[in-house]
Amino acid sequence: MENEKRELTRRSFLTSGAIAAGTIAVSGGLFGALNLNRKSKAEAAQVPKYPWPYVRLDTEKAKVLGYEGYMKKQCCYGAFDAVMDQLREKVGYPYTVVPSDIMVWGGTGGAGWATLCGALIGAATAINFTVGNKSDVNKLINELFGWYTTFPFPEYMPPAGKAGKVEGKLPTSVAGSVLCHASVSTWCATSKYRAEGRERSERCGRLTADVSAKTVQLLNDFHTNKFAPVFENTEAVEDCMTCHGKGGTLENTRGKMDCIQCHDDVDPKNLIDHIKQQWQIK
């Protein structure tokens, strides 16, 4: 499947795929008008082959699209559009059918809830359009998420005079988390800027550019068999999950978010105190 997809050139995809899809769409329309309650074979065949084709994209262009997308419709739209808009341009159909507006919801970490950073929601969804194998998807997203937790955002600088909210350099911070809530709080603590101010918004625009470029780099590497993950779980995740994770004596949770951002740190040489504390034993 993967090899087949890589061998599929844009030319052959457009000439065979799009014409076929066109014919079918016409049939689907006529069938639809005649028989509204039955899914016709033509309609079923209208589904393009999945995963959708990928061609090498430009990381610098991704930064600009991600940043500009953020300024239009926030982080999730921006990072999604940074990949999808390039694919619409370079591949065309079926990418042209899907508007980036479908991912506006992820802005502010999901309708103001500040959960998973919206740039990551958009990026992960874009990745999944072009990578079909679940294990591969998880590896790429694990690398993207891991990188995000350690990267001093923001790096991207818009050209002078072209900033969406605030010109000039901004303080950087490492979030240590993939959550919007923690990412924004950490940056506010470092920068002393307000969470809903123009500087924070500018920071998130530039972060969207950084996430967009990283996503395109990961996809370029993956689709040319050059993807080599480097992220390793934090020490806390490794330590805590020995007991709390899969196969552990407790096995009462899951995840890769750094445990000690929300839970008290534990001395692995003094687990007795930790257990006593958890069970409120004096």
Added chain:
Amino acid sequence: MENEKRELTRRSFLTSGAIAAGTIAVSGGLFGALNLNRKSKAEAAQVPKYPWPYVRLDTEKAKVLGYEGYMKKQCCYGAFDAVMDQLREKVGYPYTVVPSDIMVWGGTGGAGWATLCGALIGAATAINFTVGNKSDVNKLINELFGWYTTFPFPEYMPPAGKAGKVEGKLPTSVAGSVLCHASVSTWCATSKYRAEGRERSERCGRLTADVSAKTVQLLNDFHTNKFAPVFENTEAVEDCMTCHGKGGTLENTRGKMDCIQCHDDVDPKNLIDHIKQQWQIK
């Protein structure tokens, strides 16, 4: 825009929309073969009108699709497919172009990271396909997320003999959070089942059914102008955000996740101690 969309019947959409799209796809293909590096007008016009049309869907069918989808490809795929598969069936194009596989990434709260519950990621994305106005999207998702934090999952019961993992009743728990990590941990604490065991997996399959039905109910209500939100922020969010949220004296964070699941509870009548603790003043 909203009214226009609601007035668009399936018949008129299929006969005009799909035939137009078909014609354009053929043109796009020929153009593409002749001129690979230029986005033709035909390709640009191939974008279906957004938001995509919605017709009343079946909440009971959503439960079955969500549950079965979970058993095939986890929670995010399941909740997304519960809406999208019905729309593929009832509306056809353009829903037929987008496979539910694009949302597999959200399973286990995003590639094993246990961030935002994958069923909510899938549901929110499906909502956004059919609702274009950002304020409306946010209202619907806020209601869905809020409901999720208070609902004793799981409610859905597969027919006897048809369970994907484990037959019979399961213990229920209220997550108090939209995060997979907290949702699973809370259920494990209540049920005493293991986080990666068959019972927990069955619970998440049924939770996916519950989220799918709620999503369809919200969409049905919204598209018939009957949507009436009931969720209110938790007391902690209201109290803490007075100082820490938008417009507060500190304004150093954002979000609606219940603060006291990760932070120490604060007595609003004794803020001095809280401030001393935060600044490590003795």
